Amino acid sequence: MTASTPEPLLALSGVNTFYGQAQVHFDLSITVARGHIVCLLGGNASGKSTTMKIILGLVKPRSGDVTFDGASLIGLTTPQIVRRGIASVPEARRLFADMSVRENILMGAFVRNDRDAVAQDLERMLTLFPKLGQRLSQRAGSLSGGEQQMVAMARALMSRPRMIVMDEPTMGLSPLYVDRVLELIRTINQEGVSVFMVEQNASLALEIAHEAYVLQTGKIVLSGPARALKDDPRVRDAYLGGSEAA
Amino acid sequence: MPSWSFARASSRSGTASRPDPTAGAGAPAAFLSTRGSSVSSWLDYTINGLIVGNVYALVAVGLALIFGVSRLINFAQGSIYLVGAYIGWVAVVQLHTPLPLTIIVVAAAAAIVGLIIERFGLRPLQNSVRIAPLLATIGISFVLDQLVMLTFSPNPRALPSQLPDVRFQVGGGTIGPLDLLIAGVGLTSALLLFVFLRYSKLGWAVRAASQDRDAAMQMGVDVNRVNQAVFGIAAALGGVSGMLVGMYYNQIDTAMSLQATLKGVVAEVVGGAGNVPGAVIGSLLLGLVESYGVAVFGTSYRNLFAFLLLVVVLVLRPNGLFASARQAPPEPLTGTFIAPSRPVRIPRWALAVAAAIFAILPFFPVSFYVLQTLINAWLLGMLALSLTLVAGTMGQVSLGHAALLAIGAYTSALLSLTLNVPVGLAVIGGGLMSAALGTLLISPSFRLRGHYVSIATLAIGEIVSLVILNWESVTRGPIGISGIPPLSLFGYDLISPSSIYWFSFVVMAVLALLQGRLLTSHLGRSFRAIRDDDIAARAYGLSLNRYKSLAFIFGGFAAGVSGGIAAHLYSYINHETFNTQQSILALTVVILGGLGNVVGAIVGAVALVGLPEVFRIAAEYRILIYGIVLLLLVRFRPQGLLGTI
Incomplete structure (x- = not known):
């Protein structure tokens, strides 16, 4: 094709x-x-x-x-x-609403076991999505739709997907x-x-x-x-x- | 049914066994005498309430974890608690383990039971209809309870606490080492659970899965492992809780199971289903409400307060006092309530022939025993007709259907005894009362859906039984009603087995014919529409309350008539004559026959009453068999023998 x-x-x-x-x-x-x-x-x-x-x-x-x-x-x-x-950004974002933004992003690294590199990647996400820096300890469910989309994308990237x-x-x-x-x-x-x-x-x-x-x-x-x-x-x-x- | 309760005697020093767990038979005298308002006893009631709340919390937290991850109310939780108590007994009395080791042994053994339940009872049902896992946990609970009963005999056993029997003065109240142990275990478990959920990887997975199962899977979370973890933890906590309660009373028996499930579910739902901290707070609240209620009204009101609290919470705040953000509902939302199937077509002539054979049966030289068995089947058949309409056609899985029997039975008995109403009319009166009162009582659950309906009906059933127990001026309380006149029709007493047989058969056949007509009518279609998709049905202008009421009125009448006839056959009834076991038996019958299927309900009743007789199965094994039948059906033939309608 x-x-x-x-x-x-x-x-x-x-x-x-x-x-x-x-x-x-x-x-x-x-x-x-x-x-x-x-x-x-x-x-x-x-x-x-x-x-x-x-x-x-x-x-x-x-x-x-x-x-x-x-x-x-x-x-x-x-x-x-x-x-x-393969990482996923699901329809309607599907964040873990009661978990914090930080926890949501880290959930993306669930399949990884290299803790130090995960911490570095979290920093990297904050440069890629600077707005999320101030929101890290907030409940994910309390963010606006656009911010939630940022979290969903950061979450997907955290698994270092291909x-x-x-x-x-x-x-x-x-x-x-x-x-x-x-x-x-x-x-x-x-x-x-x-x-x-x-x-x-x-x-x-x-x-x-x-x-x-x-x-x-x-x-x-x-x-x-x-x-x-x-x-x-x-x-x-x-x-x-x-x-x-x- | 005997039930454990936490009523605490004012003095426990040196007593081998604490107040007998017979909420039914009234409070122990020593306890009642402390009724009053002195500050010290109020403090005692508060301490007692909090300790009891701690025990409830150990059960409720497990229920909340399981509900969070799999949206399932685990009705087998009380059975694990029972198993924990008996493992504790084996450890203490036979193996003489020291207390810390006892706790570890109980937690580990109970956890293994939980893992087995998850792996073999529930995981195979992952892709089946929504109601399947709930029914499976009910079946598992029957099997476990009966296995414990068969292994250890139903007689109560003493479970010594291994702690010194001293009491300390605290403020104006007293507190003993066992109270401290229970509080300690409660707090330690809460702390460990908090650390687990907050800091461990598996704990994160549990939280993520309980908020959005699909999304958690897309993060790489293995939901099966999460389920395993949650069942293991819930079972360990539940088992330890059962052991502690056994030590608290120095007594364990098999009736502990159902009560523990009920209390745990109440506490969990009050706190907000699936909300772990909510479950703890709900448990403490329940403990306090019960303890103060007992202080004011007496021990036999303890459970009444628990269930009233549940109904009030369900009506006012169906998501619990501390409702968390609800999990995104798993797809698909509708059309999956009961197993879809094509009902087995039975030609009319075959039904007519079968009816004719049963009608002329007494003319043949059949034994009294056969007729007696079939009379029981017809009575159960009426109850099953009622339940298959409500649970199958209408989709409201009632676990408190025995209450409708009780209302009908008491009404009919009292009408004929105290008002000298002819028995035939009294039975009809029982049916009408059951239809009216049953529908009224169940109406608070109309706004609920799915598993919540089952909880609410279970609670309402318990409330009916407790009201019968406590409303002595009308129901004669724990003494029950004796000397109920035999069945009679137009002045002729129906005493011979064949006349009773005909009477019950004809009543059941008429009810079945009416219900068959109902199903093919517009009304029947409306019922099914609401069952399959209540939102769509409402969008088409169907009033849910009205149709649910109609279903319960019709079903209540059939069940009430069954109860009324039973009362006149038994000649003695009390508040325990119609118990939860019968509700569950009726549910098994209905599922065996095929939910909603009229002929299926009758076939199921004949099969479940008759087959154990044919195979001469000893009475103590029957409930075990019913539990196994239920499990096998849910797993391999969820549509029942004749198919759902």
């Missing part, structure tokens, strides 16, 4: 997913090249979030394979997948924070972390992504370099629920 880089970091191939009788994914294939930002676009109920859950092992596909760095993730539990180097998957990172944020979040995703990516993000906001996502896929009722209807898709009228069509074939 996209294929210009050598061996991809993450690859979904021929994934079919069902919720009971209802089929969610039809022969889904997606690849994320090393060091790239890949974005999955789609409207409501197109199967975007389920794709995230498949990668993280929260939902099991009925058939097809998911490989990370050449090894299959099928059959692994979510914690095992996280230990392979890849971060993000579910609608800009959802529900003020325009100011949307820009900030996109800029941060770019920064994170420049430090060598691959990013797979699910977004509804196509124009913003395509600004920073290298490649993009458009998902419609469980099928990939469009894919390619983000620059090419940005001007493709079919992206609009896909969103407005245009013809099935697109």
Whole structure:
């Protein structure tokens, strides 16, 4: 499909997913090249979030394979997948509301055992997200949505992942924070972390992504370099629920 | 049922055993005589309340940890407490271990029991319907209690405290070494738990998982390990608590289990389910409320205060006094309450043939024993019809259904005895009273959902039993009602086994037919809509209160009639005739038959009453079998024999 880089970091191939009788994914294939930002676009109920859950092992596909760095993730539990180097920024952030901001960020390092390096990384997060410095001992649930998004991203980075998957990172944020979040995703990516993000906001996502896929009722209807898709009228069509074939 | 209580005699020096744990039989004289308002006794009551609260806290904290992580109310917690008490007995009396070693042995052994429960009882149910783990813990609790009873016999045993029997004057009150030990264990456990949750990696995982299970998994937290840790800790605390209570009274018996579960659940819910510090405060509050209540009204009111406190909290602050931010609800929210299934279709003619065979059965030379067994089955069948409507069709899993039996039985007995109402009418009166009063009593739980309904109905059931015990002018209190006239219809006494058989069979058949009609009506569909998704049902304009009331009115009538008939058959009833065991038996019947399934309820009743007779299973093994049946059903056939409707 996209294929210009050598061996991809993450690859979904021929994934079919069902919720009971209802089929969610039809022969889904997606690849994320090393060091790239890949974005999955789609409207409501197109199967975007389920794709995230498949990668993280929260939902099991009925058939097809998911490989990370050449090894299959099928059959692994979510914690095992996280230990392979995938971190998650879940939809609606899902912070541990009653724990402090510091504790939330440190929870991201749960899979690590190198305490000194973890402490250093916490410092690094505070330079990356300077605002969180004053908030460290505050309850995470008391932060604003934008601040919570910062915590969620810092938390994900704390595991020193090779890849971060993000579910609608800009959802529900003020325009100011949307820009900030996109800029941060770019920064994170420049430090060598691959990013797979699910977004509804196509124009913003395509600004920073290298490649993009458009998902419609469980099928990939469009894919390619983000620059090419940005001007493709079919992206609009896909969103407005245009013809099935697109 | 005999229950342990913490009533403390004013003097305990040299006594081998402390006031007998029979909240039912009234307070010990020595205790009542201290009733009064002198400052010293009030201080004593306060100390007693706090000590008791400490014991409750050890149970409640475990419940809170488990609820936090898995949204489960562990009804087996009291059984672990019971196991702890008996392990303590083995250690002290048979192995002669010193006290510190006894505590360690009990904590370790109880923790192992907790780990086994988690691994083999609950982990296999991770992906099953919401109600499954709750039912499993009920089944586990029956199995554990019965195993303890079969191993150690139901007779109470003495559990010596190994501490010197002296008392110190403190202010105006007195305090003994055992009080200090209990306070010490309570405080130490709280401190250790705090350090664990705050500073250890596993403790962080527990906290994270209890706030957002999915997100914790995405941080690499292995939720199974967290569950294991939590069950191990909860069981260790619960076991030690049971041992301490045994020492406090110098007596242990198998009835401790259910009471401990109830008190722990009350304390936990009062504090805010899943909130660990809340559970501690709720426990101390419960201890004090009970202690002061006993001071003013007497020992037999102790439990009444506990359950009233629970109901008040559930109604006014359903999330507890110290509700924490609620955990993000796990998906999916709806449609998973009962195991979905296609009910087994039974053709009408087959039902008619079966009914006809049962109807003409007394014409054949069957023994009195067979008829007697089937009469019991029909009575249980009526209760099961009631429960399958309320729990299956309406989705309100009631654990206090025996209370409806009791209301019907007392009403019918009293109507016929004191007002000379003909028995046939009195039974109907019992049904109506059960429908009205039962619905009224249960109405505070209408705004609750899921497991909370089960707790509330359990508490309401206990309250009914305690009111019957204490309202002596009407119910004759602990003496019970004797000389209840036999069943009669239009002036003819129904005394022969076959006439009683026919009577109960016809009543049950009529109730079943009515309920079958109800299920296919618009009303039945509304019930099921509310069960499957109450928010959606409300959005379509269904009034939850009205439909829940209707379900309880219909169900209350069937259960009340069953209780009424039973009263006239037994000729003697008291506040313990209809107890929680019957509520749980009815639930097992209903699940066996398939939740909501009318024919299933009757088949389940015949099976659970009849099969133990067929196989001549000794009475003491029956409850064990019921518990195992419940566990196996939940695990392997959650939709029951005939399927849920």
